[in-house]
Amino acid sequence: MYAFYGPRGWWPVRTKAGIPGFDSRGYHKGDYSLPQSPGEVFEIVTGAILTQNTSWKNVEKTIEELKQKDMLSPHALAGSDPGDIARLIRSSGYYNQKTKKLINTSLYFLKEKFLETSLSPGRTGLLSVWGIGPETADSILLYAFGEPFFVVDAYTKRLLTRLGCISGNESYDEVQKYFTARKKIPEALPLVHYYNEYHALIVEHAKQHCRKNPICPGCPVKRICRYG
Ligand code: SF4
Numbered sequence: 001m002y003a004f005y006g007p008r009g010w011w012p013v014r015t016k017a018g019i020p021g022f023d024s025r026g027y028h029k030g031d032y033s034l035p036q037s038p039g040e041v042f043e044i045v046t047g048a049i050l051t052q053n054t055s056w057k058n059v060e061k062t063i064e065e066l067k068q069k070d071m072l073s074p075h076a077l078a079g080s081d082p083g084d085i086a087r088l089i090r091s092s093g094y095y096n097q098k099t100k101k102l103i104n105t106s107l108y109f110l111k112e113k114f115l116e117t118s119l120s121p122g123r124t125g126l127l128s129v130w131g132i133g134p135e136t137a138d139s140i141l142l143y144a145f146g147e148p149f150f151v152v153d154a155y156t157k158r159l160l161t162r163l164g165c166i167s168g169n170e171s172y173d174e175v176q177k178y179f180t181a182r183k184k185i186p187e188a189l190p191l192v193h194y195y196n197e198y199h200a201l202i203v204e205h206a207k208q209h210c211r212k213n214p215i216c217p218g219c220p221v222k223r224i225c226r227y228g
Helices: 038-050 056-068 074-078 082-088 095-112 122-127 134-144 154-163 172-181 191-208
Strands: none
Touching: 038 056, 038 095, 038 134, 056 082, 074 095, 082 095, 122 134, 134 172, 134 191, 154 172, 154 191
16 A cells, blocks of 8 residues: 555644645655644644544634634643634534544543653553544654554554454454564664554555545556455
8 A cells, every 4th residue: 555655744734734745635755853833732722622523624724713713722721711722623613522522532631741852652541531542642642742553543543444353343453463574674764654654554554545435547556355
């Protein structure tokens, strides 16, 4: 998939879109040095929460609105009226729930000073926050804190099921364990970069070929796919 789709440049930093090194949507292909500032870390944390059950296109719009209103920080979110936040993030759907999640996460980040110290909240810490489940926690750890956690989402399950690797009834942790036990990392590639690209490639593959109704002709992994 990497040879077919190329590096994906995740996690996009929307507020950097269009500046040198970033494409028009904030992707930074082949550059694994992001995030480089507390603001970028928190933008990724915010995006990981907002993207729950909605498309990234909707999240891009929301992040721009938060940025415009100077609300893309834990201080601003924790100190704002929930109704104001809900209005601002409306385009990302489930806005009342997501408002609560953003406020809870902001309070947690402020209390533990993760942005000031660059210390990772850790998986257990993130999972203790209401509204953060395994997929969001692993996305935050991998893309905002550069820790090697493989992210499992519905696309991952669909692909692995079609390939014949899993039945599809496995839990999040079981799928993650299945994947991490079989990883084959190219020499000299850090594990965190491997997981970074792998998850992003699965998402790209699910959009281009392995859709709900798959487009198998031309699929780069067809020769190893039971379904295809
Ligand atoms: S061959 Fe078809 S079902 Fe299999 S991975 Fe490719 S697109 Fe998906």
